[in-house]
Amino acid sequence: MILLTTAVVLVAVVVAVHLLFTFALVARVRELQQHGSAPARNTHVPRPGTVVRPFSVTDTDGATITEADLDGPVQVGFFQVGCGPCRMLSDALVTAPPAARFVSIVDGDPAAPEATAQLVAKLGVLGRVAVIGVDDPVLTAFEVVAFPALLHTHSGVVTASGSRLDDFADATGAPAKVA
Structure with missing residues (x-):
């Protein structure tokens, strides 16, 4: 009986941790959608407004x-x-x-x-x-x-x-x- 109780508690803890990560992920996705954030593109080129230095x-x-x-x-x-x-x-x-x-x-x-x-x-x-x-x-x-x-x-x-x-x-x- 102790073994069964331990297994149920362990499964409950794993499920709870998984649920917390899922809620955090959903919150982050909603935040990105609301702010219109997207991965940065073209990070290897200068941004508009950059002044070309002497060359x-x-x-x-x-x-x-x-x-x-x-x-x-x-x-x-x-x-x-x-x-x-x-x-x-x-x-x-x-x-x-x-x-x-x-x-x-x-x-x-x-x-x-x-x-x-x-x-x-x-x-x-x-x-x-x-x-x-x-x-x-x-x-x-x-x-x-x-x-x-x-x-x-x-x-x-x-x-x-x-x-x-x-x-x-x-x-x-x-x-x-x-x-």
């Missing part, structure tokens, strides 16, 4: 690109050689070129110079292209930490950012408030 990079024609070249509306794309999502984004951009000036920053692969050259040639139809190495200061200037990244800028301020063209469905290109 200098040489494009494939030997000309220097700096933050001063971001006057007016300019789109900046960050791509990496061998990156599948980068290939898909670059294909979409070449198919439907953006209206604004476009600058491509390519993280080249020294072990694959042919692949780097192919990506540079493909992006060259969009505008200026610069090839950088790992941890180049231009990535820090734009606050980009992963590839691909696509930024709309206006006079050196990020107005929209994302990693897919869909992220720009509502982008107007108007200057955002400076953060």
Whole structure:
């Protein structure tokens, strides 16, 4: 009889703990639904309103690109050689070129110079292209930490950012408030 009583008490404790966790989970789900919270997206790109910090990079024609070249509306794309999502984004951009000036920053692969050259040639139809190495200061200037990244800028301020063209469905290109 003691064994049966112990088993019933143990089952009751486990059920009670499970019930408490279930109520806590339901409360959290309701809280998220009420506040419209969603998981953060595009945490590897700067938020609109971010001011691009000073940078200098040489494009494939030997000309220097700096933050001063971001006057007016300019789109900046960050791509990496061998990156599948980068290939898909670059294909979409070449198919439907953006209206604004476009600058491509390519993280080249020294072990694959042919692949780097192919990506540079493909992006060259969009505008200026610069090839950088790992941890180049231009990535820090734009606050980009992963590839691909696509930024709309206006006079050196990020107005929209994302990693897919869909992220720009509502982008107007108007200057955002400076953060």
